[in-house]
Amino acid sequence: MEWVPIVLVIFKLLVFGTGMFLAIKWHYDKEKAEREKKDREP
Secondary structure (H helix, E strand, O other): OOOHHHHHHHHHHHHHHHHHHHHHHHHHHHHHHHHHHHHHOO
């Protein structure tokens, strides 16, 4: 059984999973900051 494709697929899933998590977190934090900014304005 070849182990190289298994390792590469696992690595790819980890990289894409991390990237998706960070992208969602970035958008969520950006939206939250904009809401807080609007709440502070008179």
